[in-house]
Amino acid sequence: MVEFAGWRMPVQYGPILEEVRVVRERAGLFDLCHMGRIRAEGENSLEDLDRLVTNEVRTLPAGRARYALLCKESGGVLDDLIVYRSAGARDPFVVVNASNLSRDLAWMRERAPGTRFVDLTDEVAMLAVQGPEAQSILDPLTDLDLAALRYFGCAHGRLLGLEGVLFARTGYTGEDGFEVFPPAREAERVWEEILRSGNAKGLRPIGLGARDTLRLEAGLPLYGHEIDESTNPLEAGLGFAVRFAPGREFVGRAALEAVASGGPERRVVGFRTPSKRIPRQGYPVLEGGTPVGRVCSGGLSPTVGSTIGTAIVPASLADPGTSLEVDVRGERHPIEVVPLPFFHRRRSSA
Amino acid sequence: MRPRDRQYTATHEWAKSEADLVTVGITDFAVERLGDLTFLKLLKPSTTIGCDEPFGEIESVKAVAELYAPVAGTIVEVNEAAPDALDLVAQDPFEAGWLVRIRPSSPQRSAKLLSAEEYEKTLESA
Numbered sequence: 053m054v055e056f057a058g059w060r061m062p063v064q065y066g067p068i069l070e071e072v073r074v075v076r077e078r079a080g081l082f083d084l085c086h087m088g089r090i091r092a093e094g095e096n097s098l099e100d101l102d103r104l105v106t107n108e109v110r111t112l113p114a115g116r117a118r119y120a121l122l123c124k125e126s127g128g129v130l131d132d133l134i135v136y137r138s139a140g141a142r143d144p145f146v147v148v149n150a151s152n153l154s155r156d157l158a159w160m161r162e163r164a165p166g167t168r169f170v171d172l173t174d175e176v177a178m179l180a181v182q183g184p185e186a187q188s189i190l191d192p193l194t195d196l197d198l199a200a201l202r203y204f205g206c207a208h209g210r211l212l213g214l215e216g217v218l219f220a221r222t223g224y225t226g227e228d229g230f231e232v233f234p235p236a237r238e239a240e241r242v243w244e245e246i247l248r249s250g251n252a253k254g255l256r257p258i259g260l261g262a263r264d265t266l267r268l269e270a271g272l273p274l275y276g277h278e279i280d281e282s283t284n285p286l287e288a289g290l291g292f293a294v295r296f297a298p299g300r301e302f303v304g305r306a307a308l309e310a311v312a313s314g315g316p317e318r319r320v321v322g323f324r325t326p327s328k329r330i331p332r333q334g335y336p337v338l339e340g341g342t343p344v345g346r347v348c349s350g351g352l353s354p355t356v357g358s359t360i361g362t363a364i365v366p367a368s369l370a371d372p373g374t375s376l377e378v379d380v381r382g383e384r385h386p387i388e389v390v391p392l393p394f395f396h397r398r399r400s401s402a
Numbered sequence: 403m404r405p406r407d408r409q410y411t412a413t414h415e416w417a418k419s420e421a422d423l424v425t426v427g428i429t430d431f432a433v434e435r436l437g438d439l440t441f442l443k444l445l446k447p448s449t450t451i452g453c454d455e456p457f458g459e460i461e462s463v464k465a466v467a468e469l470y471a472p473v474a475g476t477i478v479e480v481n482e483a484a485p486d487a488l489d490l491v492a493q494d495p496f497e498a499g500w501l502v503r504i505r506p507s508s509p510q511r512s513a514k515l516l517s518a519e520e521y522e523k524t525l526e527s528a
Contacts, residue, residue, distance in 0.1 A: 067438050068463045261437065261464050328441050330461060352440055352463050381459065381466070 064259035069354045071262035072269075075225055076355055076395075078254030079183030081247055082263060084231070085239065088153030089176050090146040090160075093168040098144050100164035101135055103302050106285055108295040114139040117206045117220050119293050122148075122156060123304030127284040127311060131156050132275055132293075136220055140208025145218065145233075147178070149275045163303065177239035181246065181255070182229030182266075189250035190230055194219065198230070212245050214238055224263065226270025226395050265351045268360065271322065271393025277333055277349045278320050278362055284308060287316040287364065289392065319370035320348060322392040323378075325359045327385040328352075331378040337363045338377040338384065344369060347378060355395045362392070403518075404429065405496050409472070410521035411514050416496065417472040424473050427500040428460065428491065431525055436462035439488040444469075444480045444502055451477060453511070457502055460491075472515055475506040 064071060074080055092101055102110035107120035117136040121129050131152040136145040148156045153173060160169045181190055187198050196209030196219055206220035214234055223229040234242045247255060264274065271289075273279045279288045286294065286308060294308055325331065330350045337345035350361035361378075369376060374389040404410070408418035414432035418425045433439070441461040451457055456468040457477065480502045484490050491499035516524065 063464065064437055069438050265463070330440060330463070330466075332466065352438075 064261045065257045068259070068261040068265065069352065071256065071258045072265050072354050074254065074256045075183045075227055075258055075262065075266055077184070078256075079181055079185040079189055079229075079250060080225075080258030080262070081243070081250065081255055082180040082182065082258050083243065084178040084180055085173075085236070086150040087173075087178050088148040088150055088156065089172045089178060089233070090148065090153075090157065091143050091170045091172050092146060092160075093143045093170055094166055097167040098137070100167040101144060101146070102300070104160060104163060105133070105135070106290075106294040106302060106304065106308065108297055108300060109135045109137075109144070112137045112144075115205055115207060117204045117222055119204075121279070121285045121290060121293055122159065123285065123302075123308070124281065125304055125307060127286075127304045127307035128281040129275070129279040129283055129285060129288070130159060130281065132273060132279060132290075134220075134222060136206045136218065138206045138208050138218055140216060141218070145172075147231075152275060175236050176233050177236045177242070178231060178233055179239070179243060179246065180223055180225075180229060180231045181250070182223045182225040182227045182258075183255075184228060185250070185253045185255065186227070186229040189246070189253050189255055190219075190232075193246065193249060201230075203228075212238075212242055214242070224270075224272055225266035226272070226393065226397055227266070228397065264349075265353065268349050268351050268362070269353050269355050269393065269395040271395075273320070274349060278364075283320070283364065284311055284316070286311045287318045288320045315367065317367055318345070318364050319367050320362055320364050321370045321372075321389045322394060323361050323363055323376070323387040324356070324390050324394075325361070325378065325385055325387045327359055327380065329380045329383070329385060330359055331361050331363075331380055331385070331387070335381075336379045337365055337387070338379060339369060341377075343379075344376070353394060360394050361387075363387070365389075404522065406518050408518070409511075409515040410518060411470065411472050411516065412521075412524060413470050413514075415470060415472055417511075417515065423478065423503045423505055424475070425500050425503050426457070426469075426472060428469065428495055429521075430495050432467075433492050433495050436460065436465055436467065438463040439492055442485045442488060442491065442501075444485065445477055447477050447480055449477045450507070451475065451504065454514070457504075469501065471502075471504060473504055473506045473511055474508060475504040477502050478505050479503040 105120035211217040345365035444458040
């Protein structure tokens with residue numbers, strides 16, 4: 053067997069499917085220090101960011117975060133990111149994908165020379181606590197009123213004695229949860245103490261393998277799979293993060309408006325298959341034996357109880373209920389288009 | 403300690419010679435690296451196979467890998483229980499989780515076969 057290469061901790065701490073269950077039922081702690089972290093400094097940094105990304109971030113109120121895409125003029129996706137505007141910080145904070153960080157920085161600096169995009173990836177750590185117990189686990193460790201922090205809310209507060217730590221009620225699992233950004237030099241201690249403190253509530257460390265299954269179940273895109281430079285956000289079902297507000301200019305607007313007016317020609321869809329073989333990225337999707345698309349992501353979903361995935365197919369074949377096939381290493385297996393997401397958590401009454 | 407009664411490949415298969423047959427499986431290291439196993443497909447008995455050619459595929463939640471024959475020959479027996487009981491492979495890869503038995507067609511062995519000690523050295527540097 054080959055192709056073990058490229059796996060580095062923390063892909064998994066235990067069996068991946070068990071880690072998925074832990075997050076859905078109790079809570080998981082994620083080390084996300086690989087993600088890119090950027091501070092946008094300057095008088096007009098929020099306006100500059102607004103001109104670079106698809107979602108309207110210039111109107112972002114203090115205490116809120118917003119998901120957006122960084123697109124080329126063609127509308128192809130360079131990255132997906134979250135802009136955080138905490139009342140506790142002067143400058144907006146941006147989290148991007150690890151693999152795109154240097155390209156994003158170069159792209160931003162070239163197009164918004166008036167703003168300083170400072171790479172904080174090495175200085176600021178990033179951990180996430182996700183799952184139904186997330187709030188009860190973090191509550192005793194901070195002075196912030198976490199219950200008052202709404203979904204996509206963010207604030208600075210104390211974490212385990214550290215002042216001015218950014219908290220955001222965001223995540224990549226489909227669960228309730230928080231992402232926290234303590235100083236990197238304290239990251240190990242914070243990790244250990246959160247883990248120790250949350251142990252009785254079932255908190256466990258969760259690797260990137262389970263994280264991929266969790267995000268796939270929740271219908272959240274992964275850069276390089278559902279989105280890339282050859283895909284636009286509207287095809288990928290991310291129209292909610294593209295805002296054509298009157299008078300608002302952003303890179304890619306003209307191309308995306310053209311797509312929006314005609315409707316996307318392709319769509320990223322969810323699928324299920326009774327097969328135990330996991331359709332993986334790049335496997336051909338067939339209709340009547342003819343290749344019509346390709347798999348973006350595939351996985352075994354313990355939450356759904358079957359093999360699931362996403363694929364990009366012509367818009368005419370994107371309706372739920374459509375029967376297609378996937379070529380799994382020479383074997384054809386049936387797939388059925390289903391609505392995304394596969395998993396939707398029951399929201400608490402809070 | 404891995405069994406000393408057999409040889410190993412750099413691609414994490416093991417090969418144990420018994421009389422005129424060679425039994426082949428995967429190592430505990432392979433099982434650990436693959437993680438949760440989801441699927442196993444083996445070639446059928448009486449299939450002829452070349453040295454270092456795939457005799458099957460194994461899949462886990464995170465990866466798919468080909469299984470390579472350490473010897474050339476004919477597959478005379480496959481572990482019929484294994485594809486439906488992947489725990490056999492996951493929990494006992496060196497005994498109950500064996501995969502295929504091959505009748506070698508020539509004395510030729512894969513040039514890559516390692517002793518247990520040599521195999522374990524490759525894991526240390528991995």
